[in-house]
Amino acid sequence: xxxxxxxxxxxxxxxxxxxxxxxxxxxxxxxxxxxxxxxxxxxxxxxxxxxxxxxxxxxxxxxxxxxxxxxxxxxxxxxxxxxxxxxxxxxxxxxxxxxxxxxxxxxxxxxxxxxxxxxxxxxxxxxxxxxxxxxxxxxxxxxxxxxxxxxxxxxxxxxxxxxxxxxxxxxxxxxxxxxxxxxxxxxxxxxxxxxxxxxxxxxxxxxxxxxxxxxxxxxxxxxxxxxxxxxxxxxxxxxxxxxxxxxxxxxxxxxxxxxxxxxxxxxxxxxxxxxxxxxxxxxxxxxxxxxxxxxxxxxxxxxxxxxxxxxxxxxxxxxxxxxxxxxxxxxxxxxxxxxxxxxxxxxxxxxxxxxxxxxxxxxxxxxxxxxxxxxxxxxxxxxxxxxxxxxxxxxxxxxxxxxxxxxxxxxxxxxxxxxxxxxxxxxxxxxxxxxxxxxxxxxxxxxxxxxxxxxxxxxxxxxxxxxxxxxxxxxxxxxxxxxxxxxxxxxxxxxxxxxxxxxxxxxxxxxxxxxxxxxxxxxxxxxxxxxxxxxxxxxxxxxxxxxxxxxxxxxxxxxxxxxxx
Ligand code: M6R
Numbered sequence: 001x002x003x004x005x006x007x008x009x010x011x012x013x014x015x016x017x018x019x020x021x022x023x024x025x026x027x028x029x030x031x032x033x034x035x036x037x038x039x040x041x042x043x044x045x046x047x048x049x050x051x052x053x054x055x056x057x058x059x060x061x062x063x064x065x066x067x068x069x070x071x072x073x074x075x076x077x078x079x080x081x082x083x084x085x086x087x088x089x090x091x092x093x094x095x096x097x098x099x100x101x102x103x104x105x106x107x108x109x110x111x112x113x114x115x116x117x118x119x120x121x122x123x124x125x126x127x128x129x130x131x132x133x134x135x136x137x138x139x140x141x142x143x144x145x146x147x148x149x150x151x152x153x154x155x156x157x158x159x160x161x162x163x164x165x166x167x168x169x170x171x172x173x174x175x176x177x178x179x180x181x182x183x184x185x186x187x188x189x190x191x192x193x194x195x196x197x198x199x200x201x202x203x204x205x206x207x208x209x210x211x212x213x214x215x216x217x218x219x220x221x222x223x224x225x226x227x228x229x230x231x232x233x234x235x236x237x238x239x240x241x242x243x244x245x246x247x248x249x250x251x252x253x254x255x256x257x258x259x260x261x262x263x264x265x266x267x268x269x270x271x272x273x274x275x276x277x278x279x280x281x282x283x284x285x286x287x288x289x290x291x292x293x294x295x296x297x298x299x300x301x302x303x304x305x306x307x308x309x310x311x312x313x314x315x316x317x318x319x320x321x322x323x324x325x326x327x328x329x330x331x332x333x334x335x336x337x338x339x340x341x342x343x344x345x346x347x348x349x350x351x352x353x354x355x356x357x358x359x360x361x362x363x364x365x366x367x368x369x370x371x372x373x374x375x376x377x378x379x380x381x382x383x384x385x386x387x388x389x390x391x392x393x394x395x396x397x398x399x400x401x402x403x404x405x406x407x408x409x410x411x412x413x414x415x416x417x418x419x420x421x422x423x424x425x426x427x428x429x430x431x432x433x434x435x436x437x438x439x440x441x442x443x444x445x446x447x448x449x450x451x452x453x454x455x456x457x458x459x460x461x462x463x464x465x466x467x468x469x470x471x472x473x474x475x476x477x478x479x480x481x482x483x484x485x486x487x488x489x490x491x492x493x494x495x496x497x498x499x500x501x502x503x504x505x506x507x508x509x510x511x512x513x514x515x516x517x518x519x520x521x522x523x524x525x526x527x528x529x530x531x532x533x534x535x536x537x538x539x540x541x542x543x544x545x546x547x548x549x550x551x552x553x554x555x556x557x558x559x560x561x562x563x564x565x
Contacts, residue, residue, distance in 0.1 A: 002086070002101045002393075003072040004179070005196040006160045006170040009187025009217045014062050017070035020189075020196040022051055023245065024072050029394070030376060031085035032072040033099075036062035041094025041164045046085035069162045069170065071099035075376045076266065076391045077107070078124030087162070088128045090135035091119055095164045098134065100127035101192045102157030102177040103391070105270040110152065126270065130159055138163075143223060146171045147212045151225075156265055160190050173212045176265070181205040181213060181220045183234055188215040194237060195244035202239075205232045253397035253489070258448055263392035263402040264409045265441035271413055272438050275431040279417045283386040284342075284368065289421040291340050295320050296367075298327040298358035299346040302400035302484065306407035307346055308477035313411060317425050317433075318418035327354035337367040344370045344414075348395060348403040350378025359383045372410055374403055388414070399488045404481055405444070412437055443565040452562050457544055461515045467492055468509065468516045470499040470536070472529055475519030478546075482517060499532035512540035520557075521564065522548040533557045 003024025007013040017034050032054045033046035045061050047053035051072070062068070071086035078084040087097035104110070107126035110133065115121070119132045133149035134142075142163050150173045158179035160172035172179050172190050182189030182197035182204055189197040190213065194204055207213050210225040222230040239248055249255035271278050295314060297307035307324035314322045327345070331354060337343070343362035347355040350373035360383045363369045371384035374392050381387045390406035416433060419425040425433075461467075467486055471479030476498050483496035497506050499518065510516070516536050520529045533543050534557065545558035549565050 002074050002192070003196065004070070004099045004101050004158065004160055004192040006069045006099070006162065006172070006190040006215070007187065008067050008168050008170055008215055009184065010066055011187060012064050013066055013068045014058060016200065017068050018051070018055055018058065020191060021054070021070045021072045023195045023198070023241070024193060025051055030073055030075050030080040031082065032070070033085040033087055034058060034068055034070040035087040035097040035162055036065040037067040037162060037164060037167060038062055038065055042089070042097055042162065044087065044089070044097070046082045048080055048082055048085065067162070067167055069097065069099050069160055074393045076103060076389065077126040080376050084123045084125050086127065088123055088125060088131055090131040092135070096131060096135060096161060098127065098131040098159050098161050100130055100157055100159040103155045103266050103269040104129060104153055104157055105155035105273065106153065107270065127159070131161065134161055142166050142169060142171045143212050143214045146173055147223070150212060155269065158192060168216050169214060171212060171214045174207050175209050179207050181207065181215060183219060186217050188217060188219060190215050193247065194239065195241070198239065198241055198244045202237050203234050204237055205234055251397065253399050253401060256395055256397050256402045260402045260405045261441035261444040263390065263406045264444060266391035267406040267409050268413065268437055269391065272434050275434055277413065277417055277420060277430070277434060279413055282370070282388065282414065282417055286421045288368070289418055292320055292342055293340040295322040295342045295344060297322060297324040297344045297346065298330050299355055300327050300352050302404050302481060303346040303348060303355070303407060305477050305481040305484065306404055306411060308480060309408045309474055310344070310411035310415070312474045312477070314415040314418065317415045318422055319424045320418065327352070327358040331358045331361055335361070335365065337362060337365040339366050339368065341367040342370060343367045344372060345380055345384060346372045346407055347380050348374045348400055350375045350380040356380050356383055372407060399485055409437065409440065447564055453560060454562060457560055462490070464492065464515050466509065466514060467494040468506065468514065469494060469496040470502060470516060470532060471519035472499050472525040473523055475521060475523065475529070478519045479517070499529055502532060503535060507535065507539065510536060510539040510541045514541040515544060516541045517544045517546065518558070520545045520547045520554055522551060530557050
């Protein structure tokens with residue numbers, strides 16, 4: 001989840017690019033760079049850290065240049081270094097460069113073939129293969145070379161290429177990742193978000209997946225995969241700058257809820273290749289994995305709830321006992337650990353003191369340690385032996401959303417990897433589950449795009465003084481997280497409970513009309529959940545069930561149903 005902005009026109013563009021990057025900074029800020037086309041070819045300025053560093057570094061460069069490309073990075077492949085900052089170049093540095101957003105899933109295979117062809121790589125990124133492919137295919141026509149390169153890529157990405165031989169031209173393409181044209185007077189922008197160029201123009205053209213788009217100061221031309229050219233309508237957006245940053249959503253949290261498909265897609269990304277699991281960063285030998293006797297997951301808040309999801313799937317698939325624990329409790333109770341225990345610390349920010357300290361302590365006590373986090377270079381990555389990253393981009397909303405689902409997806413991959421090595425699941429079941437995971441982003445989008453009675457339910461219940469959330473198994477983890485979200489953003493006192501435990505006390509809280517949200521999806525404890533729903537309804541409470549698409553039975557038990565795939 002990075003940000004791209006490109007410009008062709010007659011104005012000096014360095015400041016335009018830097019300003020555009022500033023507006024994209026909410027997408028990622030670990031490093032940034034610009035490529036400016038001067039008379040003797042492309043010149044680059046790249047800097048690690050926030051944009052001020054890039055501005056300072058670029059102070060003396062290309063003030064008259066009118067053709068350039070900028071990028072702000074949220075690292076996914078390769079550490080946070082200047083060498084990994086985009087725009088990235090091919091073998092001939094002055095000739096051509098690319099800025100990419102997203103993930104190239106087949107970069108390993110492509111890199112091998114490019115290396116065999118004599119290409120030399122200067123970064124650790126997946127993105128660099130794109131510019132070498134363009135270089136390999138280039139024969140005087142940049143759009144053709146981009147098309148040929150695009151056709152070899154797998155994944156979800158958008159990218160823009162600049163070439164010295166084509167002043168006043170930028171060529172880009174997208175696959176399931178945003179890229180949009182900004183149409184100005186005698187100038188054109190190509191960016192990953194409208195926010196990047198909004199103060200300069202409100203006139204935009206949207207690009208379809210598979211289109212190769214070429215921009216010149218006179219406008220954009222679009223070429224689809226079958227070679228036909230298109231001319232999408234120019235749309236005038238009426239967003240202000242603030243709502244543009246939020247992609248038109250009312251709040252960052254809502255925007256991030258809608259980004260879940262992307263963040264799960266990126267997190268799974270190249271880790272599942274044609275039904276195969278590639279999780280090298282786990283960095284444990286098969287023998288070490290086979291010898292594991294216990295896993296402890298330490299985290300806080302939402303990350304802890306993801307850990308509870310982790311418990312169910314790891315125990316189920318890999319048959320290793322898992323204890324999710326609240327980091328702030330765990331560190332103060334003299335934990336019992338040994339070298340056959342793996343301690344997984346989960347922290348979106350990578351900086352939560354209790355979680356970082358828990359991982360540090362685990363390592364001191366001789367356990368193996370793995371951090372799951374969203375940001376490279378953070379404290380937790382320095383304390384843990386190994387690190388796996390969710391790839392959500394920055395989460396601006398204080399209430400976590402997209403990082404929870406991405407953490408759960410990543411824990412699923414870890415569970416499957418452990419199961420594969422320990423042979424606790426048949427290979428065909430692993431392959432089936434990997435394929436299901438691969439399908440997950442599409443299902444998330446389908447759910448978010450469809451109509452649901454959620455808003456109408458909220459209208460009916462927003463002034464209730466108390467909510468109860470119930471679930472069992474993974475549904476309990478989801479209930480815990482749902483209740484946290486309701487408390488955190490609505491200030492409504494909310495309890496989350498294991499549905500089976502409710503009768504041992506909390507049931508006393510229920511009265512006529514108390515809203516009770518029950519996670520009642522199709523899992524092996526569905527019938528037990530239905531019994532719990534009956535207990536709740538006997539008290540006159542109002543049941544809002546979250547159930548699996550197609551489950552008609554739940555209609556007989558719940559007052560409202562929200563269906564999920
Ligand atoms: O950055 P972390 O994942 O370590 O943060 C832990 C919690 O503070 C965090 O998950 C918090 O509970 C959520 N933002 C609540 O929505």
